[in-house]
Amino acid sequence: MNTHRYLRAYMAGIVVPTVVVAFVIMVFIIARHVFHIPIPIERVVIFPVGLVPSVFGLWNMFYARLSPGRHLPLGMHGALLPLILIPLGMASAVALEFLAFSSRGVVWFSAITIPYALLIPWFGVVVIGYYLVWKYLVGFCNKVLNIA
Amino acid sequence: MKEASDARIKELLQQALPPANAQPRRDLWPEMLRRLDQRAPASAVPWFDWALLALVAICVLAFPHSITVLLYYL
Numbered sequence: 044m045n046t047h048r049y050l051r052a053y054m055a056g057i058v059v060p061t062v063v064v065a066f067v068i069m070v071f072i073i074a075r076h077v078f079h080i081p082i083p084i085e086r087v088v089i090f091p092v093g094l095v096p097s098v099f100g101l102w103n104m105f106y107a108r109l110s111p112g113r114h115l116p117l118g119m120h121g122a123l124l125p126l127i128l129i130p131l132g133m134a135s136a137v138a139l140e141f142l143a144f145s146s147r148g149v150v151w152f153s154a155i156t157i158p159y160a161l162l163i164p165w166f167g168v169v170v171i172g173y174y175l176v177w178k179y180l181v182g183f184c185n186k187v188l189n190i191a
Numbered sequence: 192m193k194e195a196s197d198a199r200i201k202e203l204l205q206q207a208l209p210p211a212n213a214q215p216r217r218d219l220w221p222e223m224l225r226r227l228d229q230r231a232p233a234s235a236v237p238w239f240d241w242a243l244l245a246l247v248a249i250c251v252l253a254f255p256h257s258i259t260v261l262l263y264y265l
Contacts, residue, residue, distance in 0.1 A: 067262045070258065070259060071262075090263065091263060093263070095264070112256045125264065128264055129264065132194060132263060154256075155259065157257065165257065165260075168246075168247055169261065169264055170249050172247055174243065175243060175247070178240070
């Protein structure tokens with residue numbers, strides 16, 4: 044169990060987003076067809092399906108690459124990931140035309156407006172969510188695959 | 192003369208000290224497992240992580256429309 048450490052780290056990293064993405068797609072479909080939020084699912088899922096799991100895996104490989112004395116605790120390590128993912132996600136959302144900036148705030152899916160004043164608390168919620176997910180869920184996978 | 196004395200001392204020491212037993216008198220592994228189990232609650236979820244989870248839950252409940260945006264990043 045001491046071989047292919049980085050492959051195991053990648054696999055441990057992608058488990059959580061890969062499992063969650065099915066739930067995410069379900070929520071998007073319900074939001075679109077039940078609550079009539081005009082979410083362009085075929086464009087929205089590109090980021091959570093195509094990019095997020097890979098980034099999780101690579102970020103966990105990076106964690107495994109750092110020697111034990113040099114890396115942050117896993118939760119803190121994961122909490123840094125939104126600093127990369129949020130700009131990437133917003134850029135892809137703008138490029139795919141379901142995120143716009145208006146005078147009242149950021150408009151997602153032409154329906155959900157997040158006022159600019161709430162962006163920083165919203166960012167904090169994402170960071171906290173990532174901290175908890177990495178500390179407990181990715182940490183569990185790392186333990187199972189003998190990474191930690 | 193000296194060799195005889197050394198041999199005598201060795202003999203006396205062997206008589207005085209109990210023979211070393213390489214095997215423990217009982218199986219120590221169950222005791223080890225019991226101690227590990229006792230230590231497990233210390234690594235359970237600390238209170239501030241519960242507080243952070245509650246904070247996230249409150250924010251999601253206060254702004255339910257943001258759920259889709261949050262899920263976009265997972």
